[in-house]
Amino acid sequence: MSAAPPADQPPARLEELLIAATARLLSGCGHIAVGVLSPIPGAAAILTGLREGARVTIIGSELPQHRSDGGVELFDLAAQGRIDAFFLSGGQIDGRANVNLTGIGAHPRMKVRWSGAFGSAFLYYMVPRVILFRQEHTRRVFPERVDFVTAPGVGPEGVLRPGGPHALVTGLCVMRFDRGRARFALESLHPGVTLEEVRDNTGFDFDAPARPPVTAPPDPETLALIRGEVLRRIADPYPAFAAGLAAAAGPEPRAQ
Amino acid sequence: MPSQPPRLEPDADALARLAPDGASVAIAKDPGAPMALTRALIRRGARGLRLVTVPTGAMAADMLIGAGCVARIETAGVSLGEFGPAARFADAVRAGAVEIRDATCPAVYAALQAGEKGQPFATIRGIIGSDLMRARPDWKVIDNPFAPGDRVVALPPLRPDLALMHVALADRRGNLWVGGRHELKTMAHAAHATLATAERIVEGDLAADPALAPNLIGGIYVAALAEAPRGAWPTAMPGAYARDDAHHRLYAAAARRADSFADYLRRFVLPREQAA
Numbered sequence: 001m002s003a004a005p006p007a008d009q010p011p012a013r014l015e016e017l018l019i020a021a022t023a024r025l026l027s028g029c030g031h032i033a034v035g036v037l038s039p040i041p042g043a044a045a046i047l048t049g050l051r052e053g054a055r056v057t058i059i060g061s062e063l064p065q066h067r068s069d070g071g072v073e074l075f076d077l078a079a080q081g082r083i084d085a086f087f088l089s090g091g092q093i094d095g096r097a098n099v100n101l102t103g104i105g106a107h108p109r110m111k112v113r114w115s116g117a118f119g120s121a122f123l124y125y126m127v128p129r130v131i132l133f134r135q136e137h138t139r140r141v142f143p144e145r146v147d148f149v150t151a152p153g154v155g156p157e158g159v160l161r162p163g164g165p166h167a168l169v170t171g172l173c174v175m176r177f178d179r180g181r182a183r184f185a186l187e188s189l190h191p192g193v194t195l196e197e198v199r200d201n202t203g204f205d206f207d208a209p210a211r212p213p214v215t216a217p218p219d220p221e222t223l224a225l226i227r228g229e230v231l232r233r234i235a236d237p238y239p240a241f242a243a244g245l246a247a248a249a250g251p252e253p254r255a256q
Numbered sequence: 257m258p259s260q261p262p263r264l265e266p267d268a269d270a271l272a273r274l275a276p277d278g279a280s281v282a283i284a285k286d287p288g289a290p291m292a293l294t295r296a297l298i299r300r301g302a303r304g305l306r307l308v309t310v311p312t313g314a315m316a317a318d319m320l321i322g323a324g325c326v327a328r329i330e331t332a333g334v335s336l337g338e339f340g341p342a343a344r345f346a347d348a349v350r351a352g353a354v355e356i357r358d359a360t361c362p363a364v365y366a367a368l369q370a371g372e373k374g375q376p377f378a379t380i381r382g383i384i385g386s387d388l389m390r391a392r393p394d395w396k397v398i399d400n401p402f403a404p405g406d407r408v409v410a411l412p413p414l415r416p417d418l419a420l421m422h423v424a425l426a427d428r429r430g431n432l433w434v435g436g437r438h439e440l441k442t443m444a445h446a447a448h449a450t451l452a453t454a455e456r457i458v459e460g461d462l463a464a465d466p467a468l469a470p471n472l473i474g475g476i477y478v479a480a481l482a483e484a485p486r487g488a489w490p491t492a493m494p495g496a497y498a499r500d501d502a503h504h505r506l507y508a509a510a511a512r513r514a515d516s517f518a519d520y521l522r523r524f525v526l527p528r529e530q531a532a
Contacts (some may be wrong), residue, residue, distance in 0.1 A: 071311065072369075108356045110350065
């Protein structure tokens with residue numbers, strides 16, 4: 001974990017950039033939980049755990065430091081405010097941060113049927129910092145309005161809601177969500193991506209500075225950590241993801 | 257609730273005959289899915305099952321739906337995870353071949369907990385403002401009686417006819433050792449009866465072992481059990497065997513279409529399983 005980064009480190013791949021960018025959004029969290037099908041968010045959570053000492057619970061992990069006490073407990077922890085950050089994705093996510101995990105068309109016999117809500121219709125309300133993650137950045141995924149609101153981004157009035165959307169990380173950019181205005185604002189563009197490209201591929205309107213900053217790539221030490229201990233741990237629930245990244249990063253540097 | 261000692265059946269097929277057509281059956285998420293029992297239900301030609309996934313479903317739910325065993329599914333989600341969408345589930349919902357009751361994970365748990373405690377309903381935060389509320393007219397928004405103006409969702413209790421499960425270890429008294437899978441306890445307590453397969457059924461009383469006793473489902477909940485070595489295959493049985501990824505890929509590919517799914521059933525499900 002404390003090994004110095006090798007001088008001839010291959011540059012960060014997109015997945016590694018996304019892990020580092022997502023980890024920045026988790027800074028300061030005491031307990032981060034990770035749901036199913038979330039290798040990049042899971043890796044970002046582990047990275048934050050290694051750097052800042054955050055506790056990380058990963059659904060599906062059999063590692064003692066990351067597993068939870070059966071399926072029920074994770075939701076009990078969230079209900080009590082013991083989870084600071086969680087991740088959601090969606091078949092569709094719109095400009096008000098409404099998430100659709102259910103499908104397209106009229107419910108129940110939808111034209112396209114996805115898996116279903118999982119824990120979203122509860123955790124989105126209860127976890128203070130929910131980070132939306134979807135690598136595919138297209139108008140198909142980010143329409144003006146979702147077909148089905150599996151979990152709403154804001155509101156409604158008169159409902160206790162300590163949690164909600166904090167940011168959106170995609171393959172093109174990072175956006176922050178303003179809950180008061182129910183609106184996204186561009187925070188940074190990944191290297192080589194233009195604002196025009198993001199606008200062209202986003203079905204909803206969002207705020208953006210005239211000259212958006214570039215998403216900072218991971219520094220050499222962070223990259224070494226991602227390619228070392230982070231990959232080793234994320235391989236528990238996500239062996240194929242870890243093997244793919246490890247192969248791309250080349251052989252692991254040998255201990256001195 | 258059964259007061260007799262549980263029936264000891266010779267195999268999963270005998271157990272599957274105890275689950276009548278039309279029964280509501282609860283199955284917990286992977287790992288450790290009751291796959292031998294799932295295949296036996298399909299072989300027996302079960303029909304009209306009302307499936308409750310606890311809280312989500314994967315291959316077992318997809319197979320039961322694809323094989324025409326299920327009339328209704330209550331679920332927080334059905335997916336083959338990293339192997340892709342649950343295509344038999346999605347096709348059946350699209351075609352209206354199964355009735356869907358969309359839920360969310362903690363609502364399934366809370367409703368089962370109300371069932372296990374004999375409570376009239378459970379309450380849960382969140383959900384209000386989700387289109388799930390329109391899909392679930394049986395879920396009601398109520399005022400917190402202790403803090404007027406604080407709206408919460410009331411859920412009817414879930415009391416499935418049968419909890420179906422596979423466990424690592426059981427005894428002839430029907431004690432089922434579930435390890436850390438505590439949701440299996442909730443499920444068994446809420447259901448009217450449990451049918452279980454076990455990797456191994458041993459002599460003696462598991463409750464006499466203080467290391468095992470805290471993680472047992474008591475025999476009082478169990479109607480019948482049968483030994484089924486590798487009964488969770490191709491899902492993983494933690495501590496015993498890993499997930500068969502190659503078979504999951506094979507299934508995911510086969511399940512994409514009705515005809516290749518039928519081939520899958522003919523090859524892997526309809527032939528009666530040999531005891532290991």
